[in-house]
Amino acid sequence: MMTALPFLTLLGMFLLMEGVIVVQGQQTIDDAQADFAWNLLEASGPQTQFIVLSPFSISIALAMVYAGAEGNTKTQIGNTIAKGVNNDSALIDYFSSAAEQMDKTTAGFQLNTANKVYIQDKFEILKSFENIIKQKFASEIQQVDFAANRETAELINAWVEKKTNSRIRNLVQPQMLSAQTAMALINAIYFKGDWKTKFNAESTTKKMFHAFENSDREVDMMAITSGFSYAETEDVQVLELPYKDPETFMYVFLPTERFGLRQFEKSMNGEKIMQLMNGCMPRNKIIVELPKFKLDGQLRLNKVLEELGIRDAFDAEKANFDGISKNDSLVVSDVVHKANVEVNEEGSEAAAATGLFMVFRSSRPMPVTPPIRFIADHPFIFTIVSQNRILFIGRFH
CATH class of the missing domain: 3.30.497.10 (Antithrombin, subunit I, domain 2)
Structure with a gap:
């Protein structure tokens, strides 16, 4: 044998x-x-x-x-x-x-x-x-x-x-x-x-991140107001942050409910994630707050x-x-x-x-819309995508 x-x-x-x-x-x-x-x-x-x-x-x-x-x-x-x-x-x-x-x-x-x-x-x-x-x-x-x-x-x-x-x-x-x-x-x-549009380091401030119910911690919160591509459903906001390379992006999936990450993960699969990423449309003004991590x-x-x-x-x-x-x-x-x-x-x-x-063995037209607030002060998921392929995926809690 x-x-x-x-x-x-x-x-x-x-x-x-x-x-x-x-x-x-x-x-x-x-x-x-x-x-x-x-x-x-x-x-x-x-x-x-x-x-x-x-x-x-x-x-x-x-x-x-x-x-x-x-x-x-x-x-x-x-x-x-x-x-x-x-x-x-x-x-x-x-x-x-x-x-x-x-x-x-x-x-x-x-x-x-x-x-x-x-x-x-x-x-x-x-x-x-x-x-x-x-x-x-x-x-x-x-x-x-x-x-x-x-x-x-x-x-x-x-x-x-x-x-x-x-x-x-x-x-x-x-x-x-x-x-x-x-x-x-x-x-x-x-x-x-x-980033294609960089955050201003002078705008980064200490803010509270709501990790769990009755459990907050202080983070360095970056801030920017600019035009980005964006999608949303009843359950999640999706922000597309472009890099200098025109085929590479970070996507941030922020549940609408502060502590809704678990339910969001259970409701999703690869096809739905791709639909959300591909469904992001240009918006002229989004107020973004995102932790450095x-x-x-x-x-x-x-x-x-x-x-x-x-x-x-x-x-x-x-x-x-x-x-x-x-x-x-x-x-x-x-x-x-x-x-x-x-x-x-x-x-x-x-x-x-x-x-x-x-x-x-042993580049789409950008509609004029009211400002959107994307405040990532609670748990979210992120992906880094190049040429429609997910290179990295992670959870920030």
């Missing part, structure tokens, strides 16, 4: 889906990716806690694993990150092209993604898998000795830190690695964007991903990664994700990293 070797996936991020025939396939995967983002947010912790995630970073790491999965293992991964897309090449091509299209650096804007695969010395992977990793995901493959866990953890962490501009540190702990570790797949994403988060995503439908990949008896290696049986041992986001008067800076570890 073949020994099962662990497989490790790492994700790291600061504030960090999917292919027929390009237009139809992309739209389907964009919608599925929005569902994945919202499901991740809900499954990763109670509505009463701060959280920040990069569904895009997590998806790319899982897409790399998907490329080497077979049978039910592959189906479960595909259904989770791109439900309704039954075309292998379309799914892989979506992530490959998305990362390439969004990778850019201009004045006041930087968005970079990077992938890397580390494999145990003398562990043989199939040429077909190697080609996909190198050609589709632009990833280097480096042989290491996972038994030297401290040195290898330092090596991986140095790469992640470099790719995230020092925003993500210590993604991998030495105890996560051992002689049984076969492979680590890493995705890192770094984002820094200036910095969020850090680190999560072990094994249980979260199992809850979302990826179960066999973590089961030594059921995992099927024969598309990676025919000589050894693999199982995912860990998926870890680290993210950070900072929002201030100038703009936002965010980063994320995801690691997956495998082991051997």
Whole structure:
């Protein structure tokens, strides 16, 4: 009987889906990716806690694993990150092209993604898998000795830190690695964007934020009155804050009820979130108050991903990664994700990293309207979106 070797996936991020025939396939995967983002947010912790995630970073790491999965293992991964897309090449091509299209650096804007695969010395992977990793995901493959866990953890962490501009540190702990570790797949994403219309730092004042009933705290509240795009329903106000890059925005979802975040989250899904974001229309005058904030988060995503439908990949008896290696049986041992986001008067800076570890098994017209008040003095959800793809999603409480 073949020994099962662990497989490790790492994700790291600061504030960090999917292919027929390009237009139809992309739209389907964009919608599925929005569902994945919202499901991740809900499954990763109670509505009463701060959280920040990069569904895009997590998806790319899982897409790399998907490329080497077979049978039910592959189906479960595909259904989770791109439900309704039954075309292998379309799914892989979506992530490959998305990362390439969004990778850019201009004045006041930087968005970079990077992938890397580390494999145990003398562990043989199939040429077909190697080609996909190198050609589709632009990833280097480096042989290491996972038994030297401290040195290898330092090596991986140095790469992640470099790719995230020092925003993500210590993604991998030495105890996560051992002689049984076969492979680590890493995705890192770094984002820094200036607002198209910056807040004036002199307008930032101390104000109360109503986190819970009978529980207030003081925050640095930024303020601006300007024209922005906006949408609202009976339950939520949605504000679109554009960055200098014309395809990148932050959206803030502020429940109408002061303590209505829990009910709002339960009532939403990816499709509805996309409709709200796409439904924002230009308004000539909005009075905005938004807290400055910095969020850090680190999560072990094994249980979260199992809850979302990826179960066999973590089961030594059921995992099927024969598309990676025919000589050894693999199982995912860990998926870890680290993210950070900072929002201030100038703009936002965010980063994320995801690691997956495998082991051997053992411009529209602007109407003149009355001023709208958007006062974010109670819990809200935010997304950072580029080219209609959710890069980061978080909850400020």
